[in-house]
Amino acid sequence: MKPKHQRLWLAGLAVLAIAGASGLALSGLKDQASFFYAPSDVKKQGLPLGKAVRLGGLVEAGSIKRAADGVTLDFVVTDGAATTPVSFKGIAPDLxxxxxxxxxxxxxxxxxxxxxxxxxxxxxxxxxxxxxAGKLHETRSLKQ
Structure with missing residues (x-):
């Protein structure tokens, strides 16, 4: 076999290996493709029970309840179309x-x-x- 044909075979095998690996990765991620579920997604698609997932949205006004133990939070996440009650035990972020x-x-x-x-x-x-923010304010006043 000539070196030219050998290189073509190796290049073809490399392309097939990359395509196969990509196909396997995509098939494994097809259900986890979204970064997080919104409450309305859960309402439409049903609850993904038994899987670790992310739920995203806005914390509903007036929904945060702190338990007496100081570390348990109950609140409601909304996306404007649906809501989901959430319970969290731990220290919440500052924001x-x-x-x-x-x-x-x-x-x-x-x-x-x-x-x-x-x-x-x-x-x-x-x-x-x-x-x-303070430095930007100073810079704007100096330009004027």
């Missing part, structure tokens, strides 16, 4: 508050509730550290 974005990692329960093992608070794109 966690009503009407703010949250992604909760955990599992759905048969009763429709969600038990979170981790909370990720999201801030809006307008957030700036106080030090930077």
């Amino acid at each position: 966690f508050r009503e009407k703010s974005g949250v992604v909760a990692e955990g599992q759905f329960q048969p009763d429709g509730g969600f038990v979170a093992t981790n909370l990720l608070a999201k801030h809006d794109e307008k957030y700036q550290p106080p030090e930077l």
